[in-house]
Amino acid sequence: MHVPPEASPALVFETLNAHQRTEALIAAIDLDLFRAVGEGHDDVPSLARRCAASERGTRILCDFLVVSGLLQKEDGRYRHTPTSALFLDPRSPASLASSAKFLGDPMLREPFRRLTEIVRTGCTTLPGDGSVEPEHPAWVEFAHSMAPMMAPMAAPLGSVALDGLDGNVRVLDLAAGHGLFGIEIARQHPGAHVVAVDWAPVLEVAHANARRAGVADRYERLAGSAFDVDFGGPYDIVLLTNFLHHFDWATCVSLLRKVRQVLSPRGRAAALEFVPNDDRVSPPMSAAFALIMLATTRAGDAYTFREYAAMYQEAGFARTEATPIPRAPHTVVTGYLA
């Protein structure tokens, strides 16, 4: 049998075992292994002691993490890679360890184990509206835990949203979650006043973050669903961060229409999104995001820029612009009234 050199059984094997990489990272975070490495514990006995784990388990887990690029090993001693030092050591200000708790949440992973059924029906196996079911507890957890992963996006999003605006700027932050995006705008612009919309328990988290950032006096809470609550207004900026992808086209358009009605003439809506190219298979992270929407929502998607632009247009916006966030899978898709 002829096997072309580009055909690889290793890719099949590696894909079948890929779940182990997820489990290994979650276990290492649970065991606080990355903190131990950062503290200088660098051999198996010392790491095992520090993590209250077995030596066999610690050695095999650490070696596996080296293979996965999340630790390095030299002369039998383990140390951080640049990635693990910055993003996995809980002592690092950029640590994503808490985000892992969210992405590794068994509730959000469970549907993937029923993916065959989900592909057949085209709809999540989670009850109701899936992860966007009203008051879903996942989003309190999201607000708590995903802030670190989202933080690097806040500054670039803030610049795009504020571009060309001065004086008093009214900001509506829809599905605010941890609130970081609205808070960043308040920090970047002293004239900004933010109204944050989300379910009440989620807004607790956002408000605490606003207090910590010293902008609580310009931070207002409006509890409820973005679909139901009266926004008031007018606003110069409406933020829709990691939100539209959960819904079908018609729902997105109707929400954008509601947003347009509360925008000032100089106003703009800024959506932070995973935006694949028109081919829907690149860039990899944005394109792959669609599977999460398939597994956990009724009709969400990773929409292309062309699709978002069409939604904005259908909702009455004058023009749409895309601003990719450097070194992140996200793009700001901004709709302008003028």
Place this chain on the structure above:
Amino acid sequence: MHVPPEASPALVFETLNAHQRTEALIAAIDLDLFRAVGEGHDDVPSLARRCAASERGTRILCDFLVVSGLLQKEDGRYRHTPTSALFLDPRSPASLASSAKFLGDPMLREPFRRLTEIVRTGCTTLPGDGSVEPEHPAWVEFAHSMAPMMAPMAAPLGSVALDGLDGNVRVLDLAAGHGLFGIEIARQHPGAHVVAVDWAPVLEVAHANARRAGVADRYERLAGSAFDVDFGGPYDIVLLTNFLHHFDWATCVSLLRKVRQVLSPRGRAAALEFVPNDDRVSPPMSAAFALIMLATTRAGDAYTFREYAAMYQEAGFARTEATPIPRAPHTVVTGYLA
């Protein structure tokens, strides 16, 4: 905050989502999607119809598989990659689709969801001896399903094992499973006579394979555990394929000692194994294999060549040689009496 260019939050994100690649591949195999692509169905409506699946689910799954390198897409049409054509289309003689059923088996994956606990204790959460518990049903499934993944290893292993032998060659195939390795030796050498050892229900599978290969008249079954059964002998070749890695050092040595006692003076034991380098973190697939042994056995491991050589020596063998199998993560580790 300074972020060194080699630090990548994407790697963390990608690792946390890696389990989705496993689920997507298993779902695609379940839905018989790779057969549909091979038959020429190349757009979403036609693939969805053929797989009795939704269009939304089919589109998102296919795009995800493109991102994963397991399909390609051009002008909105899907087709096989060289890898999926050869190894995932069930119509291909090299199809690994059935092996995926084994590697994706929920029973064998379940311990990975308890990896934190396993690293703490150093021992599988599976009952008893884990995957090597006597008469474990997984190995009947293994015998049925893993033959395609193992087939490319059989010819190179056969050459190594037979090297320098002629005339009547007695072969003992321990934990024979699907039996392919002993059967291949019988095919390569008409003077070879094979005795296959495994649990009785597994030997049914091996014997059916021997019949299909036309070597059943030189194929004998010896039901029982390799640790308990009387091997008879003497033998010129003893095969230990994908077996030693399940056990601790002492168990391996005692089995090799039992093997040595039934070898003829020209005899050799040939172990097919995942053999990482001394650093235990390369090559990636062999090194990563240790995690499977951690998760599913009490004391198994991916032993290095140095360790296997020491075990062979401790068991009374004169010398040990390593022969890596081309384009596979396996190595033949052969112990010789002379």
